[in-house]
Each structure stands twice: as C-alpha cells, then as structure tokens.
Amino acid sequence: xxxxxxxxxxxxxxxxxxxxxxxxxxxxxxxxxxxxxxxxxxxxxxxxxxxxxxxxxxxxxxxxxxxxxxxxxxxxxxxxxxxxxxxxxxxxxxxxxxxxxxxxxxxxxxxxxxxxxxxxxxxxxxxxxxxxxxxxxxxxxxxxxxxxxxxxxxxxxxxxxxxxxxxxxxxxxxxxxxxxxxxxxxxxxxxxxxxxxxxxxxxxxxxxxxxxxxxxxxxxxxxxxxxxxxxxxxxxxxxxxxxxxxxxxxxxxxxxxxxxxxxxxxxxxxxxxxxxxxxxxxxxxxxxxxxxxxxxxxxxxxxxxxxxxxxxxxxxxxxxxxxxxxxxxxxxxx
Numbered sequence: 151x152x153x154x155x156x157x158x159x160x161x162x163x164x165x166x167x168x169x170x171x172x173x174x175x176x177x178x179x180x181x182x183x184x185x186x187x188x189x190x191x192x193x194x195x196x197x198x199x200x201x202x203x204x205x206x207x208x209x210x211x212x213x214x215x216x217x218x219x220x221x222x223x224x225x226x227x228x229x230x231x232x233x234x235x236x237x238x239x240x241x242x243x244x245x246x247x248x249x250x251x252x253x254x255x256x257x258x259x260x261x262x263x264x265x266x267x268x269x270x271x272x273x274x275x276x277x278x279x280x281x282x283x284x285x286x287x288x289x290x291x292x293x294x295x296x297x298x299x300x301x302x303x304x305x306x307x308x309x310x311x312x313x314x315x316x317x318x319x320x321x322x323x324x325x326x327x328x329x330x331x332x333x334x335x336x337x338x339x340x341x342x343x344x345x346x347x348x349x350x351x352x353x354x355x356x357x358x359x360x361x362x363x364x365x366x367x368x369x370x371x372x373x374x375x376x377x378x379x380x381x382x383x384x385x386x387x388x389x390x391x392x393x394x395x396x397x398x399x400x401x402x403x404x405x406x407x408x409x410x411x412x413x414x415x416x417x418x419x420x421x422x423x424x425x426x427x428x429x430x431x432x433x434x435x436x437x438x439x440x441x442x443x444x445x446x447x448x449x450x451x452x453x454x455x456x457x458x459x460x461x462x463x464x465x466x467x468x469x470x471x472x473x474x475x476x477x478x479x480x481x482x483x484x
Contacts, residue, residue, distance in 0.1 A: 158326035163195035166332035167301035168475025174308035185317035221472025237367035239289030335404035362390030
C-alpha cells in the first residue's frame with residue numbers, strides 16, 4: 151500500500167465507510183482501501199434500499215436500532231440528504247413464534263397489533279392466514295446508495311482518504327498503526343493472513359424486484375417468522391418492491407460472479423403475488439447479494455493486536471451502520 155496512515159480501513163462497504171467517518175470525526179488520519187469501486191455490485195452494500203426496523207425479538211437489537219436511528223438522523227442533518235423513509239414495518243408470525251412485541255414494549259418502542267382485514271385496508275398487504283400482524287411505525291428503508299455516498303463525503307470532508315481499485319491481499323501490506331477489516335465476504339481470507347480465523351460462511355442470496363400497482367410508500371414486511379424470518383419485502387424507488395427469502399442462498403466464493411437462483415426467485419415471486427398487488431406477476435429484475443453469516447446472526451466486533459474485526463452482516467447489518475461504525479472506531483482508538 152502506498153499510503154502511510156494512523157488508521158487503515160479495508161473494505162468500503164457501508165460498515166467500512168461508517169467506521170472511516172467515525173474515525174475522521176475524532177480527528178484521526180484514516181485511509182480506506184476498496185478492491186473495486188464505491189457502490190460496486192459484487193458485495194453486500196449495493197442497491198437502492200435496505201430494511202430499517204426496530205422489530206426484533208431481543209431487546210439488545212431493539213436498543214441497537216434505536217441508537218442507529220439517532221446516528222442516521224445526525225448524518226442526514228450533516229449532509230442534507232434524506233437517508234431514511236419510514237412508512238413502518240409489518241411483522242407476520244405464527245402464534246407460537248417469538249414475535250418482537252415483548253422486546254419493543256420493554257424498550258419503549260411503539261407498536262400496534264393489527265387485525266388481518268385491517269392490514270389489507272390500511273397497507274394494501276394481504277396478511278397470511280392464521281398469523282398475527284404487528285405494525286411497527288419506526289421502520290421502513292434506508293436508502294443504501296445514498297448512505298454510502300453520505301458516509302464517504304462526510305469522511306472525506308474531515309480529511310479521510312479513499313483508494314478505490316486497490317485490493318489488499320495480506321494485512322502485512324498495510325502500513326498503518328491499526329487496521330480495521332470490514333471486507334464482508336472477503337474478510338475471512340484476509341484475516342487468515344494475520345492468523346485470525348473468522349467463523350463465518352458467505353452465501354449468495356437472490357433478490358427479486360417487482361412492479362407494484364398504485365403508488366405511495368410501501369411498509370417493509372418480514373413474514374412467516376419461525377427461526378429468524380423467512381420472506382421479506384421493502385420499498386424500491388425504481389420498481390416499487392424488492393423481495394427475498396432470507397438466508398436461502400448457497401455458500402459461495404465471493405471472487406466468483408454468481409447469478410440469481412431461478413428456483414429461489416420463483417418461490418419469492420409466488421409469495422409476493424400472495425401478499426402484494428403486483429402490476430406484473432413475474433419479477434422485473436433479479437439480482438444477487440452476499441451475506442456473511444455467523445451461526446446466530448450476531449456481529450463480530452473485536453480487536454486482535456493491531457487488527458480490528460468488523461464482520462457485521464448476516465443479512466441484517468446495514469441498518470446498524472452508524473452505531474457499528476462508532477463501535478469499531480472505539481475499538482480502533484482503544
């Protein structure tokens with residue numbers, strides 16, 4: 151690497167840029183290395199939107215989301231960008247599934263139980279038979295591409311530097327006092343060069359986009375909850391709706407350019423037709439996204455010597471970027 155720095159961040163997805171921003175806010179000298187270019191479609195941070203929600207069955211996640219919301223609002227105020235749209239979220243679950251109700255109540259977060267017929271009338275979404283419907287108003291979407299640019303621009307204004315198209319193959323190459331690794335699905339291989347074993351499994355998930363009838367904001371949906379959640383949907387500014395089936399993609403090598411799985415896409419399309427008023431029954435577009443999964447969907451935020459590990463994905467990390475960036479910057483600065 152050509153740049154000497156007090157702090158280096160490897161990987162300019164949302165977690166890396168949020169960390170660079172938090173370090174730059176502290177007046178630290180930081181360089182960010184990205185093997186592709188900002189907003190590339192090979193990893194986990196691309197695309198227009200990601201779900202934002204408080205609705206989790208565990209209070210720890212609810213509190214982390216509440217903290218993240220304050221961080222997003224602060225970034226919006228600084229940059230003048232609208233990064234969140236919050237028309238709410240619908241959580242559908244069977245009666246014996248663990249819902250978010252108790253955790254939301256314990257954290258003082260607003261929620262409402264909605265009758266199935268009211269779900270259709272109020273939100274234009276068909277509730278599944280025999281399932282409860284919980285509406286959480288402090289939810290919706292983060293505009294992902296805009297968020298990346300906002301973190302980048304705010305960090306650069308404070309003196310951070312970004313080197314795109316610069317692949318770090320070994321941490322020994324990085325001339326910095328502290329190296330923060332936020333390399334997503336590539337983190338496992340990179341950390342192994344420092345003798346660190348990262349217990350994660352990268353998978354390639356299939357995403358489908360649909361055209362919706364009518365207009366107006368669409369609430370996000372997590373549905374058929376059993377262990378974690380099954381299908382999900384959220385607003386997309388281009389087509390209207392983005393949908394997927396959580397953690398159904400196969401393990402993958404992130405260096406391969408994989409394609410969407412047609413069988414998963416067909417299942418997602420069948421579910422979307424049941425729940426939403428689609429203008430067209432088939433997806434308007436398919437895409438892929440990499441998940442980097444821990445066994446229990448928790449994040450790995452640790453420091454080992456001069457190396458700080460930021461593996462915060464498992465398919466639900468984006469919403470927490472402001473607070474994860476703060477946590478990693480705190481680890482990096484001791």
